[in-house]
Amino acid sequence: MTTAIPTTLFTDPAPAERLERAASSLTANGFNVEILDDAAAARIRIIDLIPEGASVFTAASETLRLSGIDEDINTSGWYEAIKPRVLAMDRVTHADDFRRLLACPDVVVGSVAALTETGSLVVASASGSQLPAYAGGAARAIWIVGAQKVVPDLSTALRRVEDHALPLESARAQAAYGQPSAINRLLILNAEPYPGRGTVLLLREAIGF
Numbered sequence: 001m002t003t004a005i006p007t008t009l010f011t012d013p014a015p016a017e018r019l020e021r022a023a024s025s026l027t028a029n030g031f032n033v034e035i036l037d038d039a040a041a042a043r044i045r046i047i048d049l050i051p052e053g054a055s056v057f058t059a060a061s062e063t064l065r066l067s068g069i070d071e072d073i074n075t076s077g078w079y080e081a082i083k084p085r086v087l088a089m090d091r092v093t094h095a096d097d098f099r100r101l102l103a104c105p106d107v108v109v110g111s112v113a114a115l116t117e118t119g120s121l122v123v124a125s126a127s128g129s130q131l132p133a134y135a136g137g138a139a140r141a142i143w144i145v146g147a148q149k150v151v152p153d154l155s156t157a158l159r160r161v162e163d164h165a166l167p168l169e170s171a172r173a174q175a176a177y178g179q180p181s182a183i184n185r186l187l188i189l190n191a192e193p194y195p196g197r198g199t200v201l202l203l204r205e206a207i208g209f
Helices: 016-028 039-049 062-067 069-075 082-087 095-103 131-137 154-177
Strands: 032-036 055-058 107-110 114-116 121-125 140-145 185-189 198-203
Touching (some): 016 032, 016 114, 016 198, 039 069, 039 140, 039 198, 055 082, 062 140, 069 082, 095 131, 107 131, 121 131, 121 154, 131 185
Antiparallel strands (some): 114 121, 121 185
């Protein structure tokens, strides 16, 4: 019998001491980490983290949408925004161009489904479109992570993905695309081997799924 996990563990912001533990572990694992008060602070900070004119791919993310970061990057004209380009492409006739653009941007910006206090980032995806860039294809990766996504360990992170994030994302996908989502691909980032490549903006507030 599995131990029941309180729903609040997946929805309530983690307290300061747990955020500090997660940040310390991420730092030890090679990630750059900043703890910020809220999404508004991340929206301002990210302007300094992305060089003007860089090619930037914003992965599908409620955190990016709700914070306004997705719109800032894709409509400001400050960057070579990849998402508007790929949305205008025919995915059959330009499949190779579509794949290459998503896999190797200068910067990928997104979020994760869970962050462990031991310093691992867990990403679930139905299509896998953001995973090559996250895993190493992008020269730099930036993840904005709400405090409710911080969990004690990897087993709890996987429970969060299946029991909490997936139902919410499925409901969103059903409304947007007419079909539910699925955990077809799962990426676990345990460390960042290239100094300065991966940055986590860890928020004190809850945002996203």
